[in-house]
Amino acid sequence: xxxxxxxxxxxxxPPQQSTGLVAWLRENFFSSWFNTLVxxxxxxxxxxxxxxxxxxxxxxxxxxxxxxxxxPNVDGACWAFVTERWRLFVYGLYPxxxxxxxxxxxxxxxLTIIAFVFSFGAxxxxxRLTMFIGFPIAAYIxxxxxxxxxxxxxxxxxxxxxxxxxxxxxxxFGSIPLGLILALGRxxxxxxxxxxxxxxxxFWRGVxxxxxxxxxxxxxPIFIPDGNKIDxxxxxxxxxxxxxxAYMAEVFRGGLQSIxxxxxxxxxxxxxxxxKMMGYIILPQAIRNSVPALVNTCISIFKETTIVLLIGxxxxxxxxxxxxxxxxxxxxxxxxSSAYVFAALIYFALAYGMSKYSLRLENRSNVDQH
Amino acid sequence: xxxxxxxxxxxxxRSLTYQWGLVVAILLALFWLFDTANTNLDRxxxxxxxxxxxxxxxxxxxxxxxxxSAQSTYIDALLVTFTNTIVLSLIAICLATFLGFFxxxxxxxxxxxxxxxxxxxxEVFRNVPLLLQLFFWYFAALKLLPAKRESxxxxxxxxxxxxxFVIPAPILEDGATxxxxxxxxxxxxxxxxxxxxxxxxxxxxxxxxxxLVGLAIVIFIPLLVAWIKGFPISWEIPKFGRFNFEGGVGxxxxxxAMLFGLTLYNGAFIGEIIRAGILSVHxxxxxxxNSIGFTQMQIYSQIIVPQAMRLIIPPxxxxxxxxxxxxxxxxxxxxxxxxxxxxxxxxAQTGQVLELQAITLFGYLGISLFIAAIMAxxxxxxRIPER
Numbered sequence: 001x002x003x004x005x006x007x008x009x010x011x012x013x014p015p016q017q018s019t020g021l022v023a024w025l026r027e028n029f030f031s032s033w034f035n036t037l038v039x040x041x042x043x044x045x046x047x048x049x050x051x052x053x054x055x056x057x058x059x060x061x062x063x064x065x066x067x068x069x070x071x072p073n074v075d076g077a078c079w080a081f082v083t084e085r086w087r088l089f090v091y092g093l094y095p096x097x098x099x100x101x102x103x104x105x106x107x108x109x110x111l112t113i114i115a116f117v118f119s120f121g122a123x124x125x126x127x128r129l130t131m132f133i134g135f136p137i138a139a140y141i142x143x144x145x146x147x148x149x150x151x152x153x154x155x156x157x158x159x160x161x162x163x164x165x166x167x168x169x170x171x172x173f174g175s176i177p178l179g180l181i182l183a184l185g186r187x188x189x190x191x192x193x194x195x196x197x198x199x200x201x202x203f204w205r206g207v208x209x210x211x212x213x214x215x216x217x218x219x220x221p222i223f224i225p226d227g228n229k230i231d232x233x234x235x236x237x238x239x240x241x242x243x244x245x246a247y248m249a250e251v252f253r254g255g256l257q258s259i260x261x262x263x264x265x266x267x268x269x270x271x272x273x274x275x276k277m278m279g280y281i282i283l284p285q286a287i288r289n290s291v292p293a294l295v296n297t298c299i300s301i302f303k304e305t306t307i308v309l310l311i312g313x314x315x316x317x318x319x320x321x322x323x324x325x326x327x328x329x330x331x332x333x334x335x336x337s338s339a340y341v342f343a344a345l346i347y348f349a350l351a352y353g354m355s356k357y358s359l360r361l362e363n364r365s366n367v368d369q370h
Numbered sequence: 371x372x373x374x375x376x377x378x379x380x381x382x383x384r385s386l387t388y389q390w391g392l393v394v395a396i397l398l399a400l401f402w403l404f405d406t407a408n409t410n411l412d413r414x415x416x417x418x419x420x421x422x423x424x425x426x427x428x429x430x431x432x433x434x435x436x437x438x439s440a441q442s443t444y445i446d447a448l449l450v451t452f453t454n455t456i457v458l459s460l461i462a463i464c465l466a467t468f469l470g471f472f473x474x475x476x477x478x479x480x481x482x483x484x485x486x487x488x489x490x491x492x493e494v495f496r497n498v499p500l501l502l503q504l505f506f507w508y509f510a511a512l513k514l515l516p517a518k519r520e521s522x523x524x525x526x527x528x529x530x531x532x533x534x535f536v537i538p539a540p541i542l543e544d545g546a547t548x549x550x551x552x553x554x555x556x557x558x559x560x561x562x563x564x565x566x567x568x569x570x571x572x573x574x575x576x577x578x579x580x581x582l583v584g585l586a587i588v589i590f591i592p593l594l595v596a597w598i599k600g601f602p603i604s605w606e607i608p609k610f611g612r613f614n615f616e617g618g619v620g621x622x623x624x625x626x627a628m629l630f631g632l633t634l635y636n637g638a639f640i641g642e643i644i645r646a647g648i649l650s651v652h653x654x655x656x657x658x659x660n661s662i663g664f665t666q667m668q669i670y671s672q673i674i675v676p677q678a679m680r681l682i683i684p685p686x687x688x689x690x691x692x693x694x695x696x697x698x699x700x701x702x703x704x705x706x707x708x709x710x711x712x713x714x715x716x717x718a719q720t721g722q723v724l725e726l727q728a729i730t731l732f733g734y735l736g737i738s739l740f741i742a743a744i745m746a747x748x749x750x751x752x753r754i755p756e757r
Binding site: 027028029031032035038039042043189190191192193196203205206207208209210211214215218219221222223224225299303304305306307309310317321324333334336337340343344347348351352355 | 385388389390392393396403406407409410411479480481482483484487493494496497498499500501502503505506509510511513514691695696697698699701702709713717723724727730731734735738739
């Protein structure tokens with residue numbers, strides 16, 4: 001009969017090294033034959049693509065010039081298009097001698113972002129509130145003017161990155177309060193109010209943004225009494241704030257739903273009214289919980305601003321597209337790709353920055369939880 | 371006065387007042403809007419009503435899936451372009467889901483290089499506006515393609531050139547419909563087998579290879595029917611004639627660019643959604659399954675995916691809705707979709723903006739509600755049964 005226990009256990013090979021560079025390489029890149037294959041293919045791909053990018057964007061690129069003729073090399077980027085026109089792309093048709101006002105606006109925008117990204121101890125809250133309310137007002141004063149001896153500039157002459165940032169700002173700052181009201185309405189116990197808000201939100205979320213903008217631009221004049229005119233730019237602003245408020249409302253609703261029922265019950269038990277309960281107990285927590293989603297919505301609002309070019313506005317992408325159709329620059333497709341790559345880099349830098357910020361917030365709030 | 375105030379403090383009275391107040395305010399606002407619109411329309415001499423839809427459209431549509439000519443009515447034009455929107459959305463949804471699945475896999479891989487590659491892809495495509503990506507594909511990338519004569523050849527059956535993508539066209543002969551029916555019946559049968567196998571496994575614990583059997587049913591029944599009918603579907607392979615391609619279906623560059631843009635952009639989002647769903651399944655689930663001897667395949671198909679699905683479906687629905695809505699950007703490239711017809715061609719000819727806007731909004735709202743309803747049914751089927 002075969003013995004159940006073998007007298008000796010076979011000697012095993014020593015375990016593989018599990019620390020150090022070799023182990024790290026093996027674990028991450030060569031853990032199986034399939035992984036090794038993937039690693040080799042990807043390395044080859046990186047070599048090819050990287051080489052192409054360096055050749056295209058730097059070695060074969062044309063950096064200066066004033067027309068399509070100065071970019072004869074179709075295997076390289078045509079940065080001349082960008083270096084010649086960057087002022088137009090950044091400031092639009094804003095009068096040249098008043099560029100400082102746009103710069104002040106960009107600076108204030110940066111300050112607002114700083115206020116929300118960094119912490120300033122006891123002053124954080126005050127600083128943020130000041131910027132949240134003060135920035136739109138200051139932006140209006142500096143950009144449109146007409147007060148304090150500042151020359152009046154019609155919003156219709158905004159263009160380029162300036163228009164993109166202005167539309168995004170209006171969309172974000174307009175939709176946050178509206179969205180908050182809608183979210184409160186939707187989660188309200190009052191059936192009629194909740195239903196009305198729900199239909200309003202779902203309606204805007206169900207139709208394409210471009211259709212909403214076209215609708216506002218085309219139809220608003222029909223729905224206001226005769227003799228009143230609303231500037232076409234303002235109509236687009238209203239449309240932007242209106243449909244984005246529906247998305248913001250869903251963000252805040254998510255935040256409200258994350259609050260445990262005990263918080264509501266406890267507030268009611270100590271006799272707080274609805275508004276006191278919301279203002280002191282629920283909203284401070286709900287808004288904090290919805291900040292990551294809120295930043296994501298801001299990113300999509302920022303990206304969505306590009307659709308205004310379809311109703312004839314020259315936002316950042318619109319003015320680049322217009323310049324590309326300028327006979328001076330009309331040429332082979334490599335000018336188009338250079339222009340789009342430049343635009344993509346700018347959009348990417350801004351959107352990616354915001355998304356990194358939201359990721360940091362998410363991690364921070366995860367740490368907070370006990 | 372005292373009693374009035376005490377009434378006001380009663381919750382039910384107050385809430386009724388608020389709600390009726392809102393209803394009255396909304397009705398008043400609607401009435402006011404209607405009234406102003408009426409006066410304005412009278413003043414501008416614009417007729418209202420949907421009668422114009424029966425008039426002759428008079429414009430061509432470059433891609434029509436059913437017979438359409440310039441003599442057709444506006445309703446025909448709307449139907450053709452609406453179908454274009456649906457077809458574009460459906461194909462893009464399938465491709466983007468497929469791509470997203472692979473992006474998610476690569477981001478969950480053991481290979482660090484592949485993981486980083488997936489991360490980079492998602493970050494780049496998510497953070498650049500869709501319209502810019504569409505412009506890039508349409509105005510820059512597709513313009514680099516060779517002319518018709520030097521088309522890029524895919525195994526002599528499909529050709530890519532600057533004027534689009536030419537692919538084989540199916541030619542349906544007599545009896546082709548029976549194959550469609552065979553596919554439908556086979557699908558129903560496969561679902562039936564799957565449900566029966568699942569019920570039997572819950573009752574007796576005996577597993578059944580329902581996936582393989584289902585796959586066999588779906589493949590073999592239509593093949594069998596096709597064989598009986600003598601293969602009534604043939605493919606017309608495009609061939610380059612003297613000046614142009616003969617036969618096959620040509621996909622316009624606008625359509626190709628839309629498909630590229632929509633797939634790559636939404637694929638990044640879907641990849642992120644699937645990854646988040648799979649990561650959300652607790653690590654203990656995988657360990658528990660491992661410890662009771664499940665194979666890797668079983669862990670994924672029985673433990674991870676069913677739980678991840680519940681978290682994936684809601685945001686995925688949202689993404690599908692976003693994709694469908696963003697097909698309206700096709701108008702920017704001149705692809706004849708629903709929005710192109712409504713906001714461009716028909717609006718310019720008739721000037722009936724009010725009616726056209728209503729059709730636009732309700733058309734897209736209809737698609738959105740339809741997708742939401744289908745996903746809600748699926749969601750109900752996969753949700754955890756509660757007491």
